[in-house]
Amino acid sequence: MENSFSYIAGSRAFHGSIPLVMGTRFDMLVCDIERRPAQDIWENICSNLAGMDGLLSRFSPESEVYKINEGLVSTLSPDLQTVLEICSGWWLRTGGLFDITKHDFRKLRWSAGAIDTGGEKLDFGGMGKGLALKYIQDLMESRGVTSAFVDFGSSSILAMGSHPFGPCWKTSVANPYEEGQVCEVCLKDNCLSVSGNRPSYSGHIINPGDGTPVNSRRIVTVVGRDPLEAEVLSTAMMIATPQERESIMENFPETEVKTYDL
Amino acid sequence: MKETQEPDLGLRRFLKGLGLLTGGAALLSTAPWLSSCTPGEPASTKGRKARIALIGCGSRGQYHLVMMRSIAHAEVVALCDDYKVNLDAAHAMVPSARTYTDYRKLLEDKEIDGVIIATPLGLHARMTLDAMAAGKHVFCEKAMALTLDECKSVYEAYRSSDRVLYYCMQRMFDEKYIKGIQMIREGSLGEVVGMRCHWFRNADWRREVPSPELERRINWRLYKEYSAGLMTELACHQIEVCNWAIDKMPSQICGMGDIVYWKDGREVYDSVNVTYRYSDGRKICYESLISNKYNGMEDQILCKDGTVDLTKGVFYLENDNLNSGMKQLLQQIKTRTFASIPAAGPSWRPELQSRFTPHPVISGKVSVNAGQSMVAADNDGSDIILSAFCDACLSGRRAENVVEEAYCATTLCLLGNMAMEEGRTIEFPEQYKIPYMKF
CATH class of the missing domain: 3.30.360.10 (Dihydrodipicolinate Reductase; domain 2)
Structure with missing residues (x-):
């Protein structure tokens, strides 16, 4: 996997980037850190992102998900079983709105080492970046990182600590339909996930209830502590009715969801 | 068809590199013609050699003769050209091959499975039609024909025949093209x-x-x-x-x-x-x-x-390079300033780049x-498509869409x-x- 990095010695900051992983771009800025530990973190992240891409990609013939979707295997690795169990939990907590089959999650049957998809296709696009950021969050905390800004495809942002010269990481959310911004968020030891359509890419979120694509000019922002939770909820909230939103979010009092109809 | 024990390493290496040997349904949807040379029926071709004739012994024909040397599952058995200089040059490359100056005489040779046509474009249609009518499999240089009517005639003859027909559209067998097209079709860009x-x-x-x-x-x-x-x-x-x-x-x-x-x-x-x-x-x-x-x-x-x-x-x-948000953020760090980072949104926002x-x-x-x-050119897929044709001469499997794409x-x-x-x-x-x- 192609990547590049640079260390800004005068600022004790490390910037790493991957031009294409999980279908998008990845950027990481870590501040107040020496070059060697930063580079170790970067190598760990690159290795794990490549591994996740290899596990969850729908397109790579080498990935486990690809082989399962094509009916080439019915075996299940422990790693993918863990991811499926996480997805199962989120399917329940979102009242079925977050669904990696985009159709009927209940048809999936798995046990240790085996899976029966019931004809459904697995698509982890709505949670892969969140899962990756959660891993990175844990990694950085364990390595004592106090200030970092991680941007995964612009729709998933992880903020560790605060900007070296400010009280937080002040981040603005762009309006995809016209010049300007939708909102500005102060991130500090939390994360931001943004879901929505854009003029050139609409209808990619599917309502599993009736199979219809969501085509509305809507942006959902979710700010919370857990990147995976934010990622899943931002997708689910794109689909949810106002009543469903209220009902689901009662279980996440620490998480802030905002919906913008543009 | 003669016996050989040597595997077709070049073609297999190519297919393995693409991931076809480990199950490449997505690749086959990008390049369905590869299905003709996947090892679905290895027993049918194992140990045999396709007997190939070259019609047109000019520079491109001689290039194919060089490529044929590395294709273990085929041998050149006959050569044809009405220009003696080129025929002699090709014969010097393959002294064991029979020589002809009239391609119609060559087509009467029952000991030939397939022909490579590397003649001027104006001759492609007639020679292809005659070769298929004579029961030969055909590998023809692109383009298909000199006129629209000739193209239609060849296409219709192919549709009503069971012969293998390849056109040397080598980009269709070039790994960087196949993977690039797959990337495009997946919507990654x-x-x-x-x-x-x-x-x-x-x-x-x-x-x-x-x-x-x-x-x-x-x-x-x-x-x-x-x-x-x-x-x-x-x-x-x-x-x-x-x-x-x-x-x-x-x-x-x-x-x-x-x-x-x-x-x-x-x-x-x-x-x-x-x-x-x-x-x-x-x-x-x-x-x-x-x-x-x-x-x-x-x-x-x-x-x-x-x-x-x-x-x-x-x-x-x-x-x-950098999205504008990350670029601005790095600038802030370098200049010890603090401001909003225009980084988030449902997608990347296009940005004009000079580099x-x-x-x-x-x-x-x-x-x-x-x-x-x-x-x-070296490694441009010409060797692979020729190898795939020789493979198809043995298996009889027609390459999906190759003729249609050429048409x-x-x-x-x-x-x-x-x-x-x-x-x-x-x-x-x-x-x-x-x-x-x-x-």
Whole structure:
């Protein structure tokens, strides 16, 4: 996997980037850190992102998900079983709105080492970046990182600590339909996930209830502590009715969801 | 068919590299013609050699003879050319081969499974039809034929035959093209919005003529009796790639062609600019000029979020280097300032860049064809497609869509010439449409 990095010695900051992983771009800025530990973190992240891409990609013939979707295997690795169990939990907590089959999650049957998809296709696009950021969050905390800004495809942002010269990481959310911004968020030891359509890419979120694509000019922002939770909820909230939103979010009092109809 | 114990290492290595040997359904949907040479029926071909004859022993034919040396599951058993110099040269390369000066006599030879046709374009259709009628499998150089009617005749003969027919559209068997097209079709770079292809050389396209009466035969590319010029000799490959990338056919063609520099009695253009327009408004912008080589050869597929240059096997991202948010953030860190970071949104926002970084489509060493040779380029898929044909001669499995792709590309090139000569925009004619075409 192609990547590049640079260390800004005068600022004790490390910037790493991957031009294409999980279908998008990845950027990481870590501040107040020496070059060697930063580079170790970067190598760990690159290795794990490549591994996740290899596990969850729908397109790579080498990935486990690809082989399962094509009916080439019915075996299940422990790693993918863990991811499926996480997805199962989120399917329940979102009242079925977050669904990696985009159709009927209940048809999936798995046990240790085996899976029966019931004809459904697995698509982890709505949670892969969140899962990756959660891993990175844990990694950085364990390595004592106090200030970092991680941007995964612009729709998933992880903020560790605060900007070296400010009280937080002040981040603005762009309006995809016209010049300007939708909102500005102060991130500090939390994360931001943004879901929505854009003029050139609409209808990619599917309502599993009736199979219809969501085509509305809507942006959902979710700010919370857990990147995976934010990622899943931002997708689910794109689909949810106002009543469903209220009902689901009662279980996440620490998480802030905002919906913008543009 | 003769016995051999040697495996076809080149073809298998290629398929393994693509992932086909470990189950590549997605790749097969990108390049369905590969299914003809996947090891689905290895027992049927194991230990046998296809007996191949070469018709047309000029430079390209001799290039194929070199390629045949590394194809273990085939042997060259016969050669044919009515130009003694070329026949002798080829015979020196394969002394064991029988020689013919009339291809019809060669086709009567029952000890031949398949023929390679590497003759001037004007002879392709007749020789292909005769060879299939004689029960031979056929590998023909592109383009398919000199006229639209000939193309239709060959296509219909193929449809009513069970013979294998390949056209040497080697980009279809070039790993960097296959992986690049797969990347495009998966939408990794966003929607395809246009295509730009060009082929520039600075050479007169001539070969040395030992005697004046041989001028038109040796320099056949320059005369309309045998050749349709730059469109069929060069553009044909590139137009096919564009259609392949978006799985559609253009419906309108316009262009301008001229003899700008090489005013030496030739009849075909040395400068062409042709625009192909698809029904949804997307276009192929095609240009070829053979009196300036600065721009070389490129097949560019332009997507909303990036560009793939298939010729070089690289892609460029619209939002490369840094997105504006990260760029601003780094600037803040360097200048010890604090401000809002315009980083978030449902997608990347396009940003005008003055510099783009190439990223490889495939890992490892990539062979890049600069497009300057009149004969061939190394590792451009020519060896693989020939090997696949020899494999198909043994298995009898026809390569899905190869003939259809050649038909589409050739008819578009011929219509490009028609548009230039008549100075008008041409709608794709109904009588030459085939069910494979999606407009």
